[in-house]
Amino acid sequence: MEGETLNLPFIDLSAPDRISTAKLIRQACLDHGFFYLINHGIDDGILKRVFEESRSFFCLPLQEKMKIERNSEHRGYTPLYSETLDPSVSKGDLKESFYIGPVEAQIDRNQWPPQEFLPHWRSTMECYYEKILNVGKILLSLIALALNLDEDFFEKVGALTSPMAFIRLLHYPGSPTISEDGSYGASAHSDYGMITLLATDGVRGLQICREKDNIPQIWEDVNHVEGAFIVNVGDMLERWTNCLFRSTLHRVLMTAQERFSIAFFLDPNSDCIVECLKSCCSETSPPRFPPIRSGDYLRERLRVTYSEKV
Ligand SMILES: O=C(O)CCC(=O)C(=O)O
Ligand SMILES: [Fe+2]
Numbered sequence: 001m002e003g004e005t006l007n008l009p010f011i012d013l014s015a016p017d018r019i020s021t022a023k024l025i026r027q028a029c030l031d032h033g034f035f036y037l038i039n040h041g042i043d044d045g046i047l048k049r050v051f052e053e054s055r056s057f058f059c060l061p062l063q064e065k066m067k068i069e070r071n072s073e074h075r076g077y078t079p080l081y082s083e084t085l086d087p088s089v090s091k092g093d094l095k096e097s098f099y100i101g102p103v104e105a106q107i108d109r110n111q112w113p114p115q116e117f118l119p120h121w122r123s124t125m126e127c128y129y130e131k132i133l134n135v136g137k138i139l140l141s142l143i144a145l146a147l148n149l150d151e152d153f154f155e156k157v158g159a160l161t162s163p164m165a166f167i168r169l170l171h172y173p174g175s176p177t178i179s180e181d182g183s184y185g186a187s188a189h190s191d192y193g194m195i196t197l198l199a200t201d202g203v204r205g206l207q208i209c210r211e212k213d214n215i216p217q218i219w220e221d222v223n224h225v226e227g228a229f230i231v232n233v234g235d236m237l238e239r240w241t242n243c244l245f246r247s248t249l250h251r252v253l254m255t256a257q258e259r260f261s262i263a264f265f266l267d268p269n270s271d272c273i274v275e276c277l278k279s280c281c282s283e284t285s286p287p288r289f290p291p292i293r294s295g296d297y298l299r300e301r302l303r304v305t306y307s308e309k310v
Pocket of ligand 2: 189190191250
């Protein structure tokens with residue numbers, strides 16, 4: 001399962017020349033659909049605290065965690081094996097997670113662990129949410145430039161009015177016996193939305209497959225880089241760009257060592273229509289996907305992942 005190591009491009013969010021940065025982003029999204037984001041302005045301290053609070057939460061007894069199990073609003077705890085990212089793999093993924101979503105119209109549909117157990121948990125997560133959402137929005141303005149669009153394109157199409165933006169805390173407990181029965185920390189999948197910003201803890205496991213139709217598939221290791229986010233393009237951005245930007249298949253191996261990561265999925269407002277950009281199609285290259293409403297698309301993808309009935 002050892003993969004080749006991959007040298008992903010680095011994007012420096014503090015670089016003054018936005019046009020050059022946009023060009024580098026464009027190339028990264030064409031080649032890999034993945035890149036490292038550095039100098040993003042989120043300091044080590046807050047990230048460290050989020051990792052610590054995440055660890056404390058997952059250490060709680062299962063019965064406490066199950067009291068705030070993921071609800072119909074897609075917020076809360078998901079236990080081990082509850083998610084099957086790759087439906088061709090029969091067993092669920094060996095990970096547990098916790099989703100924190102946006103506060104919409106001043107209604108907080110999030111579930112929070114009891115304050116008596118974790119007094120600083122909520123404030124830490126809320127602080128991180130604000131910071132990472134801000135970085136995500138800056139990045140999207142550069143992505144718009146990278147597509148030769150106005151930098152406020154995603155605002156203008158309503159994607160950022162009230163984005164479906166979720167923090168997902170992830171815990172892979174690891175397994176002392178690594179079986180070859182097709183179990184993964186996260187089985188092969190692409191992300192569903194616009195962009196994902198991932199913070200990792202240094203334990204290996206994440207891999208990408210750039211050509212999913214090649215047989216055999218080649219999986220390459222994405223190494224942890226201290227202080228950098230791993231950013232990837234999701235399926236809705238791939239649809240917008242008619243596959244110019246790649247939503248790349250990735251997975252997390254099951255390793256002996258326990259692993260934590262923090263994903264942030266930045267997805268369009270649920271009413272936003274995602275349809276092929278004019279600049280990404282032509283007579284010879286027609287749109288590959290019909291327009292979809294972001295909220296409907298995400299709901300359907302999650303339904304399949306969590307094997308829910310309609
Ligand atoms: O934990 C990781 O490194 C990746 C997680 C992931 O791909 C996901 O949750 O979509
Ligand atoms: Fe993913």
